[in-house]
Amino acid sequence: MTPQSPHLQDQFLSVCSRDAAIARFDAALGPLSPREVRVPLAEAAGRVLARDLSAPADVPPFDRSGVDGFALRAADLAGASAANPVILRLTGENIACGTAPLRNVPPGEASLIATGGPLPRGADAVVMLEHTDPLPDGRIEVRRAALPGQFIGRAGSDLARGEVLLRRATLIGAREIGMIAAAGIAEVPVFARPKVAVLSTGDELVAPGQPLAPAQIHDANGPMIAAACGENGAEARFLGAFPDQAEVLETAMREALQGADMLILSGGTSKGAGDLTHRIVAGLGAPGIVVHGVALKPGKPLCLAVCDGKPVVVLPGFPTSAMFTFHDIIAPVLRRMAGLPARGVHEVSATLPLRLPSEMGRTEFAMVALSEGPEGRVAFATGKGSGAVTSFAQADGFVQIGALEDHLPAGREVQVQLFTPALRMPDLVIAGSHCTGLDLVLGPLAGAGLQIRSLAIGSLGGLQAALRGECDLAPIHLLDPATGAFNTPFLTEALELLPGWRRMQGLVFRKGDPRFEGRDPQAALARALADPECLMVSRNQGAGTRILIDQLLKGARPQGWLNQPRSHTAVAAAVVQGRADWGVTIAPVARDAGLGFLPLAPEHYDFALVRSRMERPAVRAFREALALPEVRTALERAGFTPA
Numbered sequence: 001m002t003p004q005s006p007h008l009q010d011q012f013l014s015v016c017s018r019d020a021a022i023a024r025f026d027a028a029l030g031p032l033s034p035r036e037v038r039v040p041l042a043e044a045a046g047r048v049l050a051r052d053l054s055a056p057a058d059v060p061p062f063d064r065s066g067v068d069g070f071a072l073r074a075a076d077l078a079g080a081s082a083a084n085p086v087i088l089r090l091t092g093e094n095i096a097c098g099t100a101p102l103r104n105v106p107p108g109e110a111s112l113i114a115t116g117g118p119l120p121r122g123a124d125a126v127v128m129l130e131h132t133d134p135l136p137d138g139r140i141e142v143r144r145a146a147l148p149g150q151f152i153g154r155a156g157s158d159l160a161r162g163e164v165l166l167r168r169a170t171l172i173g174a175r176e177i178g179m180i181a182a183a184g185i186a187e188v189p190v191f192a193r194p195k196v197a198v199l200s201t202g203d204e205l206v207a208p209g210q211p212l213a214p215a216q217i218h219d220a221n222g223p224m225i226a227a228a229c230g231e232n233g234a235e236a237r238f239l240g241a242f243p244d245q246a247e248v249l250e251t252a253m254r255e256a257l258q259g260a261d262m263l264i265l266s267g268g269t270s271k272g273a274g275d276l277t278h279r280i281v282a283g284l285g286a287p288g289i290v291v292h293g294v295a296l297k298p299g300k301p302l303c304l305a306v307c308d309g310k311p312v313v314v315l316p317g318f319p320t321s322a323m324f325t326f327h328d329i330i331a332p333v334l335r336r337m338a339g340l341p342a343r344g345v346h347e348v349s350a351t352l353p354l355r356l357p358s359e360m361g362r363t364e365f366a367m368v369a370l371s372e373g374p375e376g377r378v379a380f381a382t383g384k385g386s387g388a389v390t391s392f393a394q395a396d397g398f399v400q401i402g403a404l405e406d407h408l409p410a411g412r413e414v415q416v417q418l419f420t421p422a423l424r425m426p427d428l429v430i431a432g433s434h435c436t437g438l439d440l441v442l443g444p445l446a447g448a449g450l451q452i453r454s455l456a457i458g459s460l461g462g463l464q465a466a467l468r469g470e471c472d473l474a475p476i477h478l479l480d481p482a483t484g485a486f487n488t489p490f491l492t493e494a495l496e497l498l499p500g501w502r503r504m505q506g507l508v509f510r511k512g513d514p515r516f517e518g519r520d521p522q523a524a525l526a527r528a529l530a531d532p533e534c535l536m537v538s539r540n541q542g543a544g545t546r547i548l549i550d551q552l553l554k555g556a557r558p559q560g561w562l563n564q565p566r567s568h569t570a571v572a573a574a575v576v577q578g579r580a581d582w583g584v585t586i587a588p589v590a591r592d593a594g595l596g597f598l599p600l601a602p603e604h605y606d607f608a609l610v611r612s613r614m615e616r617p618a619v620r621a622f623r624e625a626l627a628l629p630e631v632r633t634a635l636e637r638a639g640f641t642p643a
């Protein structure tokens with residue numbers, strides 16, 4: 001199916017608004033009524049009740065004692081007190097739980113009764129054992145009066161026969177299981193979980209656990225979407241990742257759809273020539289594709305189809321896009337099929353500390369992480385683009401930006417829709433440059449139960465957040481070219497420097513490359529600059545390493561200088577994969593990547609502490625962790641030099 005010339009593609013995406021997409025999908029799906037099945041009580045947890053459950057019998061089935069004591073007639077105890085006890089004879093019967101009483105309790109007598117024991121005929125009250133005294137002749141003295149009905153649980157008082165104990169559409173949990181069991185019901189009518197077949201498409205996909213060949217990535221969408229289906233009442237069957245081969249894919253999709261109530265694919269729905277899933281979907285059944293292209297960001301290439309009554313969905317390949325479109329558009333359908341109520345919306349308000357750019361023409365969902373600033377909650381954007389998967393873990397929720405806005409200004413108050421109903425603000429907010437060494441310091445804090453939010457917004461971004469008092473500390477490695485000093489020149493009165501560690505920066509190359517191997521850095525650099533075939537990888541403007549690179553280059557602009565990734569790791573990857581021959585990164589990254597390393601200069605990775613927040617327990621804990629001998633040893637072992 002792949003066209004001869006991949007650049008000659010169909011322009012099949014015709015974008016409609018989110019609301020129009022939902023309306024078209026709903027209209028094609030028609031009413032979605034969940035099926036009912038009966039499951040044993042032991043399997044009912046997590047299911048949704050398909051009909052009202054009525055009690056088949058009274059609970060409790062008989063009047064019973066609520067205490068260990070004596071069943072008796074309240075009238076016998078009129079006027080009883082410690083000073084004036086009443087003496088009663090015993091019937092001789094001892095009513096245990098699970099035994100039906102045989103004897104009457106006539107006036108002037110009492111029967112010993114256990115908590116939960118059935119009340120004998122004649123008795124109308126129970127007194128507690130500790131309010132009585134045995135007499136040597138076998139009778140008892142009762143030291144206080146009793147009200148009729150005292151300590152008696154009446155038949156049907158918990159549940160009367162015929163009473164509705166749980167309503168339809170109730171989500172069954174442990175408490176509900178207890179009620180159903182008490183009512184004596186062994187089989188529970190619940191909604192059938194819709195069966196969803198999930199499959200990923202893409203030649204580049206490899207199952208987690210399998211090694212990656214060049215240009216391959218691990219399949220994130222498949223497991224993620226299957227789990228999200230489970231969270232929304234469905235029974236997902238993940239069928240694996242399939243290559244972009246029309247026949248293989250079509251067979252897999254037809255088989256999957258046969259045994260399922262819904263089919264969800266991801267990938268291959270955008271404009272690429274290899275994007276063939278939508279073509280197969282179009283032939284799976286009537287009416288076929290009803291929406292292809294929604295004015296959502298992320299999520300534009302979403303494809304919605306109904307094939308002979310069953311929903312078939314192609315989510316965008318980018319994991320963030322797949323997840324947002326699933327939750328926004330697919331989850332509500334799934335919940336209706338599963339008989340689950342719509343998910344509640346949980347919102348908090350917060351202020352944007354920074355301008356949040358947005359694309360005009362698409363409703364945009366921007367993920368944010370919350371922190372407590374001096375003037376209330378602030379929401380930092382955490383998005384790394386639709387292709388990223390880690391933004392979810394760092395975000396508390398998302399902000400919706402209307403299709404007609406191209407940005408939200410700094411200072412704007414926004415509503416943040418939370419991912420989870422309960423928001424727990426982090427105990428420690430770190431914003432700035434990330435370093436793998438930081439994870440070694442944070443380990444003990446997380447182990448002590450502190451919730452830590454680490455926002456990788458670069459040294460300068462972190463410094464500004466710290467100056468605004470919106471984080472507790474900012475990890476920075478900023479070189480002042482004028483003085484050659486690190487970090488201290490950038491501080492103000494409001495900040496205090498906590499020394500972190502030194503990271504040796506050096507020139508990296510693939511081991512064995514004779515242009516670098518065994519030379520001193522300056523000689524290697526001269527050799528590299530003299531060779532027009534020798535390709536470098538640089539760093540982004542603003543990075544400390546970039547300042548070092550520009551100092552080394554003295555104005556030279558070798559091949560590859562415009563390749564300016566934002567991280568040490570990306571530099572190492574470019575060299576390892578041969579997209580560049582040399583670059584500058586830090587020793588631990590070079591070592592982990594297996595690259596040759598020629599040391600240049602140590603970089604100071606320190607922490608700008610916000611003075612007004614320094615007494616917070618989590619900040620103190622951070623300083624203590626940094627000084628721990630085991631943390632220092634771990635840092636050294638990882639290739640850092642603690643300050």
Ligand SMILES: Nc1nc2c(c(=O)[nH]1)N[C@H]1C(S)=C(S)[C@@H](COP(=O)(O)OP(=O)(O)OC[C@H]3O[C@@H](n4cnc5c(N)ncnc54)[C@H](O)[C@@H]3O)O[C@H]1N2
Nearest residue numbers: 200202219220221222267268269270271300316317318321
């Ligand atoms: N010329 C255009 N290119 C793109 C457009 C466009 O309008 N014009 N739309 C972009 C948008 S927006 C999105 S979203 C993506 C979605 O593309 P597809 O749905 O066709 O997905 P793929 O091309 O197959 O993959 C995109 C991306 O995601 C990775 N991927 C795919 N499946 C998985 C998986 N199961 N687990 C992890 N990652 C996955 C894949 O490797 C690609 O990197 O298209 C833009 N392009």
Ligand code: MOO
Nearest residue numbers: 298299300321386
């Ligand atoms: O819609 Mo794409 O989902 O912008 O990333």
